[in-house]
Amino acid sequence: MTGDSDGRRTNTRQRIREVALELFAERGYDQTTLRGIADQLGVTQAAVYYHYRTKEDILTSLLDDLIEGMDKIIEWGPTLEPGPERRLGVLERYSALLAATFEKAPQLIRFLQESQTSIKDMAAGAGIRERFQGLKALLVDPAADIEEQLSAQLALLALHLGTFALDEVDADRGARGAAALRVAMRLAGAEHPAGRSRG
Amino acid sequence: MTGDSDGRRTNTRQRIREVALELFAERGYDQTTLRGIADQLGVTQAAVYYHYRTKEDILTSLLDDLIEGMDKIIEWGPTLEPGPERRLGVLERYSALLAATFEKAPQLIRFLQESQTSIKDMAAGAGIRERFQGLKALLVDPAADIEEQLSAQLALLALHLGTFALDEVDADRGARGAAALRVAMRLAGAEHPAGRSRG
DNA sequence: GTCTATACTGCGATAGAC
């Protein structure tokens, strides 16, 4: 549904997305200009406008797949009873979604994590926030105490960090993702059904 | 050293800081304009320029005290041997620093957390990043495995979240901060000297 | 499908009066 690989004669549309994401992640959304994207692509700024009606549309197109994936998890979650098993399932699925996202858009999660403020007033940004809360609600009872809620939020954050943090450590994305999943499981109490909620 | 309460006849300088932070946190640094700050203050944009030479100077002044506080912890840390005791001390001190920061600038940590990308190219932003790494280095051996490094980073992040996350929960800042500290301690292995580094 | 050229807006910053 993203609009790739239809009958187009060039791949400019896809290349715009790649370059835009690179610049978004590096300098932030606001400081990334359409001229900058066009320059790096070797086309003019007007050519970018041909493919995307606005700058925000580029961002939206970048987030499409991720939002769709989050929705799938949010739909699936309630088919299980609340508990460690569901928490585990949510974390595993989200971890897989982030890994898939990384394949197509390596810097997207970092960008989302570190530019929340600048995109929260746009539809796509608000959509991500909303779904993030939806995922969190699958991990922890909204009536639970602060410590548990914080832990649940951190569990999701751990998965995010797994896609971009610790670049300096000599480990590939897969190893980081796996480590992040373990940390997240521990935080959310997704492994040993007993023995949490008291420290 | 921030420049308050000297022999000035008005408090505009301080009020600029308050309004600026509010807007930075709400819309981000880039989307906050000097005109916007001036308008909310009921003065003109030129009046703002009288007190701060540039927009970046306002940001810098906002981060001064925090950076100073981080430096103190980074100086103090190495006086202890690496281990659970030091980790506990670092987390406690950082938690206290964040609480003090919250008193003077309630939204500062949220802003830093959610606008990293947009300020990382400015001196003050880079300074914060640097010190954050310094704190992390006091919590975990740079040669440790990914899982431990991720946990250490998450521990610091937990303290950040304690200052602004979970607004919806009915608990005051103190309770959130205390809960965050407990979660951070668990993450960093700052309570039970044995029993970590293997999951 | 991509270009040139340009309209329009709003930004940060400065000069100089009061």
Place this chain on the structure above:
DNA sequence: GTCTATCGCAGTATAGAC
């Protein structure tokens, strides 16, 4: 200490040629 006025520039976006 604050103002009015304005400069220079960069941003998004559009019209229309090729």
